[in-house]
Amino acid sequence: DTGVSQDPRHKITKRGQNVTFRCDPISEHNRLYWYRQTLGQGPEFLTYFQNEAQLEKSRLLSDRFSAERPKGSFSTLEIQRTEQGDSAMYLCASSSHRLAGGVGANVLTFGAGSRLTVL
């Protein structure tokens, strides 16, 4: 297994254009997360899938953002009509929840991220 893969690694676009990022999680992982990280800050949660169902979305995820995971494997994050404030690193993570003694140990494995620059 090669870990969590994200594509593209870098994207430069002009304001108003649409961009799409792809994430391929670890194959046996049923949970998939998207985060956004701006320079000098910690990652901020955007959304979460369990299998193909999108179960939680942050208020950070405006109407211009949409995420899908149609077959419960890879996921896409699309940003429509990009703004300069969308410039950030978009991180994908996956996990496989295991219960041990009634306490979860949900360890997230992160990809290298997709860096977006909006001019």
Added chain:
Amino acid sequence: GNSVTQMEGPVTLSEEAFLTINCTYTATGYPSLFWYVQYPGEGLQLLLKATKADDKGSNKGFEATYRKETTSFHLEKGSVQVSDSAVYFCAPASFQGAQKLVFGQGTRLTINP
């Protein structure tokens, strides 16, 4: 929701010095606690974790103990190396549902030879 407060950086130490990075959190229930590390030019990597009170997570010489009474998870290492230079993130996981991680702002650590 959960929140976390980390020691502000940047932190600069000499090689072989003792390291402490403080982390306190607020959370509902008893979350699992994590430290992640981000080396220059690389993605986030799990450093260590603890899932219940008094558990001690350890890896690569780093340790952190889950202190329920003080809601803390301080990171320590007895003798740091230049290769430990990175940004360190403390992150409690939400107790239910997505069990998503809530990250602090990170602490940038620089170790000088």
